[in-house]
Amino acid sequence: MNDSLEYLIKKDEVLKQAYCDLGDPYIPCRPEGFETLCKLIIEQQVSLESAKACFKNLEANIGNIIPENILKYSIEELRTFSISKQKASYLIALSNAVVEKTLNIENLSLLNDDEIRNQLIKVKGIGNWTIDIYLMFCLQSKDIIPLGDIAVVNTIKELYNCESLEEIKQVSESWKPYRSMATYLLWHYYLTKRNRKPIIY
Known part of the structure; x- marks a missing residue:
């Protein structure tokens, strides 16, 4: 387990449960350019x-x-x-x-x-x-939370029982400095619950 995953599952019970249930998330990687x-x-x-x-x-x-x-x-x-x-x-x-x-x-x-x-x-x-x-x-930034992504927002709403953008931001603040890995876990949860796989091209 890498440092970011270890940090998150120690700090956040919801992400810990998601990780225990679903395993390692897919980490997307695309070329720069x-x-x-x-x-x-x-x-x-x-x-x-x-x-x-x-x-x-x-x-x-x-x-x-x-x-x-x-x-x-x-x-x-x-x-x-x-x-x-x-x-x-x-x-x-x-x-x-x-x-x-x-x-x-x-x-x-x-x-x-x-x-x-x-x-x-x-x-x-x-x-x-x-x-x-x-x-x-592309650049493997470790602390990004894309709150313009509907899958991320909807998964946070579902898992943390929050509605407003301010509540969602507050939840995500606790994942610093590894919000990117938290995002990958959220996407993993979102896709798995819908029996979907990441699309790679």
Whole structure:
């Protein structure tokens, strides 16, 4: 058992029970870079099954997911590849930020979490949920709680009998400095209770 899991199950009886019942959570890991940010944009507010299908369709039509390839297409053209109008505009905004060098994705790992957030939030279509997931999956940040994630919020509500965002935040505060691992446990619980598996692509 790693240090973060050991810390959490000693401190929180609810997470301890979840761990005892379900075992080790799946720890997502994705490569840093432009393609992953594109995936996260496509994944916003839709199921991972739907997002995977959209991404694969985009990839089949434009080839390598690089800024130069995305910028060959207009918003309307990207929509024909199963990308919504809004997300097409976000993909173009991200591509322009990289090409124009207002965003250096390769250097993000050299910054702290707050500095990374300040860089990414400037890009149209990249909000706190997208940044949280990038920090967790790509940069292995240990203390992230994505409260824009409905599965996380609903699982906290269910397990801790709380409703308001303030109550949810109070619960999550006790998991510092390992809120990312707490999140993985919550996702594990959420998926297991619904007989679902993590989607990897």
